Amino acid sequence: MSSTDHSAALDDAPSLAARRLTDLADRVARSGSADAGGDPAAKVDAIDVSAPATAERIGSVPACDASDVDAAVERAREAQAEWAATPARERAAVLDRFGDLVLDRRAELLDRFGDLVLDRRAELLDLLQLETGKSRRTAVEELFDVPMGCGYLAETAPGVLADEGRAGVAPGMTTATVTYDPVGVVGVISPWNYPLTLSMADALPALVAGNAVVLKPDEKTPYGALALGELLEVAGLPDDLFQVVTGEGPTVGPALVDAVDYVAFTGSTETGRVVAERAGRNLIDCSLELGGNNPLVVLGDADVDEAARGAVQACFSNAGQLCLSAERIYVVESASDAFVDAFVRETERLTLGTGYDYDAEVGSLIDAAQLDRVRDHVDDARERGATVLTGGRARPDVAPYCYEPTVLTDVEPDATVACEETFGPVVSVASVPDTDAAVAAANDSPYGLNASVWTRDRDRGAEIARQIDCGTVNVNDAFLATWGAVDAPMGGFGDSGLGRRHGPEGIRRYVESRTIGVSRVGPLTFPDRIPIDWFVRGAFAALSLGRRASRGVRRLKEQIRLR
Numbered sequence: 001m002s003s004t005d006h007s008a009a010l011d012d013a014p015s016l017a018a019r020r021l022t023d024l025a026d027r028v029a030r031s032g033s034a035d036a037g038g039d040p041a042a043k044v045d046a047i048d049v050s051a052p053a054t055a056e057r058i059g060s061v062p063a064c065d066a067s068d069v070d071a072a073v074e075r076a077r078e079a080q081a082e083w084a085a086t087p088a089r090e091r092a093a094v095l096d097r098f099g100d101l102v103l104d105r106r107a108e109l110l111d112r113f114g115d116l117v118l119d120r121r122a123e124l125l126d127l128l129q130l131e132t133g134k135s136r137r138t139a140v141e142e143l144f145d146v147p148m149g150c151g152y153l154a155e156t157a158p159g160v161l162a163d164e165g166r167a168g169v170a171p172g173m174t175t176a177t178v179t180y181d182p183v184g185v186v187g188v189i190s191p192w193n194y195p196l197t198l199s200m201a202d203a204l205p206a207l208v209a210g211n212a213v214v215l216k217p218d219e220k221t222p223y224g225a226l227a228l229g230e231l232l233e234v235a236g237l238p239d240d241l242f243q244v245v246t247g248e249g250p251t252v253g254p255a256l257v258d259a260v261d262y263v264a265f266t267g268s269t270e271t272g273r274v275v276a277e278r279a280g281r282n283l284i285d286c287s288l289e290l291g292g293n294n295p296l297v298v299l300g301d302a303d304v305d306e307a308a309r310g311a312v313q314a315c316f317s318n319a320g321q322l323c324l325s326a327e328r329i330y331v332v333e334s335a336s337d338a339f340v341d342a343f344v345r346e347t348e349r350l351t352l353g354t355g356y357d358y359d360a361e362v363g364s365l366i367d368a369a370q371l372d373r374v375r376d377h378v379d380d381a382r383e384r385g386a387t388v389l390t391g392g393r394a395r396p397d398v399a400p401y402c403y404e405p406t407v408l409t410d411v412e413p414d415a416t417v418a419c420e421e422t423f424g425p426v427v428s429v430a431s432v433p434d435t436d437a438a439v440a441a442a443n444d445s446p447y448g449l450n451a452s453v454w455t456r457d458r459d460r461g462a463e464i465a466r467q468i469d470c471g472t473v474n475v476n477d478a479f480l481a482t483w484g485a486v487d488a489p490m491g492g493f494g495d496s497g498l499g500r501r502h503g504p505e506g507i508r509r510y511v512e513s514r515t516i517g518v519s520r521v522g523p524l525t526f527p528d529r530i531p532i533d534w535f536v537r538g539a540f541a542a543l544s545l546g547r548r549a550s551r552g553v554r555r556l557k558e559q560i561r562l563r
């Protein structure tokens with residue numbers, strides 16, 4: 001591990017120094033997960049981390065192996081026993097304080113932006129930009145998101161986790177109560193595109209539900225996760241309850257799946273299948289937040305200027321490296337020309353850059369492989385006859401992996417860009433005869449993560465939303481109307497995943513439910529003192545009566561509702 005790396009990207013970051021990155025990397029070692037003895041120097045294997053904005057090396061983190069993972073999980077397991085015994089309300093309070101800490105750093109940054117160099121409080125934003133190459137406008141979204149999630153959990157989790165009374169088998173004679181216990185140690189595997197948001201959206205509900213968490217961030221973006229681990233400690237989380245294990249996915253990932261009691265995975269569909277298979281073999285549950293090839297539908301009555309602005313946000317936020325990004329646009333014919341004109345105009349207005357200010361809207365792609373993928377998808381579409389309406393080229397003058405926001409049309413249905421997720425700033429637009437055709441085209445995909453519908457008639461929009469096979473559908477918005485609704489579940493249909501994050505569903509995935517049935521009349525079996533045939537006849541009569549009575553109540557309720 002080196003503490004002496006210097007790069008232009010690091011020099012530009014107002015609040016970061018190379019030493020700070022080394023300190024963060026040392027947190028992996030100090031957690032005991034980088035080597036058996038806890039001595040960072042003893043860990044020779046390391047992974048270099050680069051800044052996408054300049055393609056320079058900025059530091060390194062330990063390349064943990066299976067034994068490191070086992071050690072981290074073992075320690076997490078010990079810490080978890082005490083945490084599970086802490087009342088849910090107290091656990092929630094710790095997270096709420098954590099949210100404040102994240103907010104403080106953001107507020108400080110917004111107040112004192114430009115007050116360069118040694119302002120350590122701005123470091124979360126700087127870290128995010130440094131390790132992802134995203135624009136500051138995109139990075140700041142993650143700093144809104146994490147505290148919002150904390151506030152929601154602090155308020156809701158105690159109720160969601162409280163014991164629940166349910167109907168007993170024989171009302172009056174028996175009761176049924178459901179209790180929710182933590183599963184134990186949760187493994188969180190997160191991707192590089194939103195390193196803070198996507199680690200915390202899975203880790204925080206697991207913690208509040210009484211679990212320990214061992215997080216494996218993507219190897220390209222480990223520092224944000226390590227910085228948040230430090231903040232969780234400051235917020236009062238017990239030692240070892242949250243640990244970060246850095247390393248290569250194919251090494252650390254499977255070891256984690258083998259050692260934990262639940263896996264929350266966010267990443268590609270391909271890796272998601274590998275994780276699900278392994279979790280299945282171990283008979284542990286998992287949630288999989290995977291890829292998408294998300295549709296955006298513009299109906300004939302849409303306000304095309306508003307739809308065009310929304311489409312720009314839907315397609316090019318985080319340079320299109322967003323699982324919820326729209327990559328396919330279907331416009332009803334009558335609105336098509338006006339929409340396409342407005343959309344291309346709005347796209348061409350976008351500013352590119354990776355500076356540590358709020359000037360640029362679209363930042364860099366994460367690395368050379370991602371740039372190659374985007375370039376290949378666009379070139380393939382072109383070779384099959386697609387027209388590039390705007391963009392269509394790399395912009396090394398902005399940053400080594402930067403690619404222009406690109407709008408394609410006349411894309412063949414079998415072009416790669418039409419069938420696969422590009423995960424870059426590329427979208428194809430097609431005109432369709434009517435709304436039914438738009439819905440059919442939107443649903444013509446193995447994925448089903450997110451969709452967006454644009455219309456002046458909001459009720460009709462909500463009706464169309466029900467016909468689209470995606471886990472979240474936004475009417476007259478790109479993705480924030482659903483992603484930001486942290487009380488509502490979020491996840492994918494089909495190849496986009498399994499399970500849901502956010503809302504009560506996002507908390508309950510991390511608990512074992514236990515039903516406790518109590519009889520007030522002794523064992524529920526055939527009574528001794530009545531001949532059995534009499535009892536059976538009486539029981540059937542009571543059952544029929546009960547069914548008739550409940551049908552009557554249902555009908556009455558329906559009539560009241562209709563009035």
Ligand code: NAD
Nearest residue numbers: 190191217218249250253254267268271289290291292323
């Ligand atoms: P990826 O699947 O390659 O990597 C994701 C994580 O899995 C990383 O931490 C990686 O190290 C780890 N990993 C790699 N091999 C592994 C293995 N064999 N076992 C366990 N873990 C392993 O994904 P990526 O390409 O880096 O991320 C982009 C993808 O993630 C896109 O497809 C995107 O749509 C998806 N994504 C989905 C969501 C969502 O919420 N649905 C959010 C963000 C990203």
